[in-house]
Amino acid sequence: MNIILLGPPGAGKGTQAKRLETMRGMRQISTGDMLRAEVAAETPIGLDAKAIMAKGQFVPDPIMVQMIENRISQPDCTQGFILDGFPRTESQAEALDVMLRKKDMNIAAVILLDVAEDQLVERIASRRDEAGMRRPDDEPDVVRARLKVYRDQTAPILPYYEKGGRLERVDGMKSVEDVGLAIDAILQRVS
Numbered sequence: 001m002n003i004i005l006l007g008p009p010g011a012g013k014g015t016q017a018k019r020l021e022t023m024r025g026m027r028q029i030s031t032g033d034m035l036r037a038e039v040a041a042e043t044p045i046g047l048d049a050k051a052i053m054a055k056g057q058f059v060p061d062p063i064m065v066q067m068i069e070n071r072i073s074q075p076d077c078t079q080g081f082i083l084d085g086f087p088r089t090e091s092q093a094e095a096l097d098v099m100l101r102k103k104d105m106n107i108a109a110v111i112l113l114d115v116a117e118d119q120l121v122e123r124i125a126s127r128r129d130e131a132g133m134r135r136p137d138d139e140p141d142v143v144r145a146r147l148k149v150y151r152d153q154t155a156p157i158l159p160y161y162e163k164g165g166r167l168e169r170v171d172g173m174k175s176v177e178d179v180g181l182a183i184d185a186i187l188q189r190v191s
Contacts (some may be wrong), residue, residue: 001026001191002105004083006158008150009143010124010173012179016113017084019180024187026080029071031064053137056090056145057178058153066094072103083107088154093161096110110161111183117147124162 038046161167
């Protein structure tokens with residue numbers, strides 16, 4: 001089973017994706033993690049992405065589409081995958097559908113984690129990585145810029161999935177456990 005988790009930065013997509021990966025044997029594909037790895041490795045994609053992400057902007061479609069296509073073709077995705085942070089635009093959503101059709105694959109569910117933006121800024125600004133450091137893109141001003149980009153660029157893809165009957169909404173402000181139970185109920189229904 002292949003699914004997409006949507007929602008603004010900090011909504012809990014990564015947390016829920018990791019939970020589903022463990023429970024269902026699917027592979028989490030986080031474009032944010034892939035991009036951070038590219039940045040750390042100082043690859044050409046990483047160097048370009050670093051400057052873009054530091055401003056709270058999204059990496060251009062051609063880079064993202066190619067990264068996703070390469071990733072879902074790897075053997076560890078044969079049991080299914082969870083897209084976390086992709087697609088972010090309608091053009092990416094369309095490109096994903098085209099790519100999946102060519103591979104005789106589909107998306108079983110598109111799950112939106114709905115959250116309150118003011119609470120989200122506080123949640124993101126308070127998170128830390130394993131070393132206790134805040135990521136540069138978690139600074140409150142950058143978070144607000146990321147949320148604006150989400151509202152302007154990503155939220156408009158919701159009708160794309162709604163018209164296809166694939167969009168499911170979950171209250172992302174509930175506890176991690178309650179959000180997980182709501183997602184489980186959706187996946188049982190669509191499987």
